[in-house]
Amino acid sequence: MKLFSLALIILAIITGCSTANKSATLPVTELQPPKMAFWPINNQLVGDKDFASIDLFLERSALENPERNTIWWVNYRQAQLWQIKDKNKSCEKYVSLATDPSFPLKRLAYLHANEICPPQHPAYIQVENFDMNQFEPWLNEPVISVALKKAKAKNDYQTLVDLNLKKSKMNLRKEEKVHYADEALKYARKLNDSKKIRELKSRIYNLSPSRKPWPKTEELIGVASDYRYLRNFKKSEEIYNKIINSKKTSISDKIQALRGLRAIAKVEQDKIRTVRTTQDLADFVTRIYKRSKKTAIDAKLYTDTHLLLVRTYWTEGQTTNANKALNIIEKTLAGKFSLADVYWLRGRMEEEKQNYAGASEKFKLALKEPIDSQSFKDKIMWYLAWNEYKQNNFKETIALLSEIKSRTENNYERARISFWLAKSYAAANEKSDAKNEYRELIKEDPLSFYGLAAHRELEEPLPRKIGPSALTPDADQAPPLSRHLRELVNETYLEWLLATKETQVARDYLDTIAQTLKKKYSDDADSWTSLFHLYARSDNYIALFAQLNDLDSSMRRTILEDNMRIVFPNPYYSTVAQAASRFGISTEFIYSIMRQESSFNPQARSHMDAFGLMQLLPEVAKISAKENSIDYLKPDDLYEPHINIPLGSAHLRTLWDKYNGEPILAIASYNASEKAISNWLATRYRGDALEFIEDIPYDETRDYVKLVLRNLINYKILGTNEEQLAFPEWALKISYQKEVQDQKIDDSTTVTRSPAATSSRKKR
Structure with missing residues (x-):
């Protein structure tokens, strides 16, 4: 009897798989996910929580709502909940x-x-004709x-070799790619397949050069950089220094190694070491330049390196040291190569001293130098x-800006100009021309800064x-699909993917839809709008923003005029x-930072070693976690939204308090140092x-x-x-200089009442 039942199960599944695309006999309403699938609690039904309590909630939901779709x-959700702790269930x-x-x-x-099913489980289905090619690509x-x-x-x-190798080539984090390549290598060794072993070792060493047991001299740069990625800074520095001190390494590798030491110092926020390593880099390039043939390439390397030193001193x-370094560049290259970069940087430094006339003179000198780049x-x-x-020479300003605008193709720069x-x-009292420029700007991009x-x-x-709202995955609150998109999307299927939190499958499914849409209806703005709402509902903002940016600018503008939520969502x-609520800061402010830092990609990692949604440095996260009793053990924890968001919000509140609730300064401090901001206020704020x-x-x-200000204002809208x-x-x-504070600012807008922070803050 048991064998007969098992045979029926196997037959039903094979039949189900082969007829998956046929229309169901149930009414459409019974096929749709239940309403409760889109309640906020659905986001909490899988994770490191009280499994028994969640299971009880689900059981009660089924008893109270015995409809077929609710039972499904x-x-x-129970299957997902227990797939780690109770595979049998x-x-x-x-x-x-x-x-x-x-x-x-x-x-x-x-x-x-x-x-999931354990091999010994009676329901474990052995399907001999399992074929990877019988399933949809998503x-x-x-x-x-x-x-x-x-x-x-x-x-x-x-097969294990082939599949693990295939897995290692998927869109995963580097460490996951390495893991699957390691698995493939393990099985290749069991096969004694020497050719495949060599291929897989090569792949592993390309992915993670630090794994190579006996790297060649020319491979040491990759090894050191890999250790830096792995945050083994001590080992990375050791190898960088080995490269620098070796007589066998190339000049190019030595320069990369010196830059690598500087990068580590910056990541570790060691300012003294950052200056010293930049000096070491400049000294080395100077020695090389003196022995070189003084070609244009040699001169550019010399100039770029010394300008980096100037900026480091200046920062x-x-x-005084910055000016000395500029003098050295000028003395070395005068009459031989262009000094446009040097004069431009001198102009920026004069500007900081509020010597605007002197700055203008330096910029004019720069323009007289040979400049290859328009x-x-x-x-x-x-x-x-x-x-x-800034000198109130508005006639000259208008002439210069008009000239630049006439040839600028970059939309962002064009908007600024x-x-x-x-x-x-307006300052020159040419009100009509001013109004026309503002009107044109609003027409081109009303949501931009x-x-x-x-x-x-x-x-x-x-x-x-x-x-329409795209804040929730609830189908009732989502806009209807366009006519063409309804041809391409199985709405019931997609709704179930969203209801069961199968977001990765939903994303892959929508990617295939996007490919078809490009081929068949690429100029249909309504269909793209519908697709973007679906991407938003699946939390795939990276794909959403990428597809949006690929559209023609006029179509993009048409879509965004009536669909702000597409680009300012609330995942x-x-x-x-x-x-x-915990840290007394508005959701809009958190989202404004998060959108700019990661585009809502929880797996984001920057070149400066910032992690996750709010791009936190592990050193900052450690401090924030300790001060606020937030569980945080290692940098990879920052990929988890439930850890990253509280840590980032706590840090943001600290900055908010430091700058008296003034958004510009709090935002700037999330990206730059306190010392830099203090200097800018002292030398650049004029009211x-x-x-x-x-x-x-x-x-x-x-x-x-x-x-971020653009984001904040749009979220407020x-x-x-x-x-x-x-x-x-x-x-x-900005209240740094109260005597010249903009009179438009409402005096009632204080730090505790500013809409970017809530009216009260709970104790941390």
């Missing part, structure tokens, strides 16, 4: 779903059953996992125009075409809301917040402040119920 959902749930011909995810449940990841398990059960070493307030020439012209503006061209027209600022200058309310909302932002000397920090919203003056508050 409960069984699926998980197996039974997956098998029951896989054998139900009406269940929309039966093929996926079938794969999970094969992956199921590739679970298919490979099942195939790996089956190959292990059969000791099929060749640390060592202006973009660099325009950059110098911009700074010349900017310093003319247009805004300050409009400000110059400069588009929002243009609304402020015209004293017009901010744009309020929000469009991980329950975690963000809890962190906001106008917009001018101060434009005057931030670090390109990265300047752009960062603009973009989305969060208000007011029909019209004026530009939020509190966002530009």
